[in-house]
Amino acid sequence: MSKKNKLDFEKNIISQIKTGKIEMKPKWYFIAGSLILFFGLVGLSMGAIFLVNLSIFLIRRNGPLMPWKLQTILSTFPWWIPVVALFGIISAIWLLKKYDFSYKKNFLLLIAAFVISILLAGFLLDKFGLNEVLLKGRMRRFYQNIELQQKKEGSVKSVNQQNRQLNKK
């Protein structure tokens, strides 16, 4: 590199610093960024755990999965719940990648451990009766709405099935 270039770097940048053309971002800016990242990760993980727990609860409420029952559950299941849970997990993994430790460890293993932890936490929450507590408490209406929606869809589907059978006859 020529000497001219060397001098240019120093001169250019220092003169821009002196005139205030380039300024350091304040410390609080980066602290705020770290906090948003942390709480975003925690929030997404907790949301995903809750929705996994809710999915397990809804499957459990329908009793043992006989083949004919499985078909009914599949057709009436509120699929937005596991879909949002999956979206939460993917977003959380994306945020996890921003941390330094993500590239120091085997990231695939880290993802597997994260997903398993979320599924396990969701399963344990359901096992320890969180849904029953929420069903009787503040989130009663939320649970009732989901069940009502499931029943409505179930009855609409059974009416359609009956109509189809009548038409065939």
Added chain:
Amino acid sequence: MSELSKLTDEKVVEFTRTKDKEAYAEIIKRFQDKLMRYAKYLLNDDEKAADVVQESFIKAYVNLNNFNSKKKFSSWIYRIVHNQAINLIHKYKKEIPLLDNIDFDSGVDIEKDYAKTEITKMVKECLKDMPLLYKEPLSLYYLEDKSYNEVSDILRLPVGTVGTRIKRAKILLKKICLKKTN
């Protein structure tokens, strides 16, 4: 300023952040040659390399409060240059193909045949023809004298992956250099 030259990179950064912004000139002095060399390895173009280094110094200054002084400053600033260079490569779409179909015969151990100084010489001569994927770790390890851990921090890759890439890069290097001499 003469006092500054005795301080470590991390202490100069701390001094720049808290006492005198112009102390950043010391950082520029210390790193401009090394960063220019690294950018040139990646870009094969003096002018573009100078642009990348200048942009990187500015970016580093703007984000200086984000640097954790418990870590190595050199890895941090190399990382910035790396990102800027990669962005430029993608912008101009001049990236050399990754050459996934190359046969990395595991039986070849270049270190058995050559000493580190000889490999360094080979790297200098044949680096231009290497794919970017292998050019990065090879130049950092042999030409910039970075440790595996530092290369890992700069490229944000696990240390094991750095080792594998360097090993493969050496095999490829031998093939490229032999082709050149023939």
